[in-house]
Amino acid sequence: MTDAARVVIIGAGFGGLTAAKHLEKHDVDVVVIDKNNYHSFLPLLYQVATAGLNPADVGYPVRGLFRRRQRVLFRQGEVTGVDWERRLVHLHEEDDVAFDYLIVAAGATANFFAIPGAERYSYPLYTMSDALRVRNHLLSLFEEADAKPSLIADGILNIVVVGGGPTGVEVAGAVAELVSKVLDRDFHDLDLSVTRVILLERGESLLAPFDPDLQEYTVQTLEKMGVEVRLGTSVTRIAEDRVVLADGSTIPTRMVVWAAGIRAQDVAEELGVERGAGGRIVVEPDLSIPGHEEAFAIGDIADIADGSGGRLPQLAQVALQGGRFAADQILRTLAGESRQVFHYKDKGIMATIGRRAAVTQLAGGATIKGYPAWLAWLMLHLVYLIGARNRFSVMLNWAWNYLTWDTGPRLILSPEEPPPGADGGAGTESAASARGHTR
Ligand SMILES: Cc1cc2nc3c(=O)[nH]c(=O)nc-3n(C[C@H](O)[C@H](O)[C@H](O)COP(=O)(O)OP(=O)(O)OC[C@H]3O[C@@H](n4cnc5c(N)ncnc54)[C@H](O)[C@@H]3O)c2cc1C
Structure with missing residues (x-):
């Protein structure tokens, strides 16, 4: 790590990896944290479940993605909270990770809607x-x-x-x-x-x-x-x-x-920030978390207004575009430029x-x-x-x-x-x- 700003990304899914890939070319240090040591390509999981594909076909080791990028580090661990004042990410039974900027991209999980059993x-x-x-x-x-x-x-x-x-x-x-x-x-x-x-x-x-x-x-x-x-x-x-x-x-x-159905990952609750539908983290138009302009939430864990009274869907494209956008906003802030408004391009x-x-x-x-x-x-x-x-x-x-x-x-x-x-x-x-x- 260098004296440059350090961006910590929680989650190596579509959103987190896109942000890391965008930042790796710039003068920042990046730490990607995920509870698994691999990225999962969720849209093809059903083919693993039904014996069409092998797990290794739809998963990829995160370290392998950044083996040529000395300034992108990976840490396997489960994030349990954030100390906003000291800018530290807490991990389950592991040392804290310090950040200057944070991107929360921990995704979603199954929602059972309290149906017994x-x-x-x-x-x-x-x-x-x-x-x-x-x-x-x-x-x-x-x-x-x-x-x-x-x-x-x-x-x-x-x-x-x-x-x-x-x-x-x-x-x-x-x-x-x-x-x-x-x-x-x-x-x-x-x-x-x-x-x-x-x-x-x-x-x-x-x-x-x-x-x-x-x-x-x-x-x-x-x-x-x-x-x-x-x-x-x-x-x-x-x-x-x-x-x-x-x-x-x-x-x-x-x-x-x-x-x-799905809901935001538990970590959304543990951050102590405002949450919306499905427990998702409410974000500003620039995808930053209200009251924490150094932190962003993207992808399935973020509750993003669609500009016409609704919320953006929990889809890969939203996470991919959000990842790139949040990385850009961090680079703009470091360059002394103003932030932009996120506009989702529906494909x-x-x-x-x-x-x-x-x-x-x-x-x-x-x-x-x-x-x-x-x-x-x-x-x-x-x-x-x-x-x-x-x-x-x-x-x-x-x-x-x-x-x-x-x-x-x-x-x-x-x-x-x-x-x-x-x-x-x-x-x-x-x-x-x-x-x-x-x-
Ligand atoms: C079965 C299935 C099929 C889908 N099919 C499609 C499709 O066809 N098209 C489409 O557009 N979308 C599809 N989606 C939705 C799409 O996969 C998601 O919108 C997308 O993955 C969201 O990206 P993300 O980066 O927000 O989260 P994810 O890709 O879910 O990544 C989140 C990452 O965070 C990690 N994480 C979670 N909690 C913690 C923690 N506490 N500490 C550390 N790491 C943590 C996870 O391990 C994971 O790697 C599908 C989803 C599923 C489940």
Whole structure:
């Protein structure tokens, strides 16, 4: 480290890494802190969860990204708070890290909305560990059913996905394809046509922010793939062996994937600053934290006004653009220039449903669906994936899977771990009432 200003970045996700990459070329010292030693490319996590890709294809060691940049340091640790007066970041059981400027980019986590049993029994999909947990459990259920077919009557092959946003749609489609095209050929003794993939959405449409035509196409495509889409269906309770719905009916199941909503990471609460919807950190128009002009919040953890009374969505583009913008504001401040106002450039939204099926809505409202949208989705994810090795590996995996329907990573790697909330106290009214509904 030198005598130059030190910028500390909390989180090596899309926002944090973009800020660090922008700052690395300038006369500042940078410290990136993350609780994991790797970056996770979240949009492809569902493919790890459904045995399409390996974890190393969608993760990248943070140190490896900055190995040629002496002035960018990495620190693995979990941030537990900030001493604003002394400008110190506190880490769990580690030494503090001093900063001149701070960028908070710690992202979001699953929101269980106080639904009893949701945190304890369902499987969220927000981290690499989550994805591996889903994969292990999913594949184990098929092995169990093979060993003891009487369990099928108890719902062991009913896979329930809660939440009809992009993640829920992607997971439901990928599980349906995994079962009908891959596992069906693996299990000679088991009739997998009895498998049910059930997608529950409390609203009246899937993919809420998309055009109605794309929503309709998504429902039809999923149904053709064998997914039972149940709209206007709220989950009121989850137990080890069933999901209970608002009308009192139950679905027997041993696997509930939770894709129903997100909230800001806990660290947002620990900073002692103003928070908005979903516990997100309220920011000024220049993305600085009110009362702390040396600190910025970006990406999923930030509550950013969209200029027309709403908030910006929690999407990769918002984090990428915010990361670059916050880095620029720090450089401007150091150069004695005034700060700017953040304007988000909407580039559109997309979601994939399955092989040759995706939906894209461009910023101006134009829509694309089916094969062209799927190709666009593949290309875009390859472009944004971090690391040339990962791009090559993902491309190879996709080509192999496409040609052979033989996904390599369907390994059950460790003794099954329970969902993260399974150690008790989960899903209580008080714990979750503070978390707003963000997505
Ligand atoms: C399954 C899934 C699919 C998605 N698909 C899409 C998509 O197709 N398109 C799209 O635009 N968006 C998608 N998103 C949303 C997108 O990934 C997020 O908007 C984006 O990752 C936000 O970037 P970020 O930098 O704010 O946070 P993140 O990328 O989440 O990074 C936050 C980082 O902070 C670290 N961290 C958290 N807490 C601490 C702490 N206390 N101390 C230290 N480190 C900490 C985390 O380990 C993580 O590395 C998806 C999200 C998920 C979960």
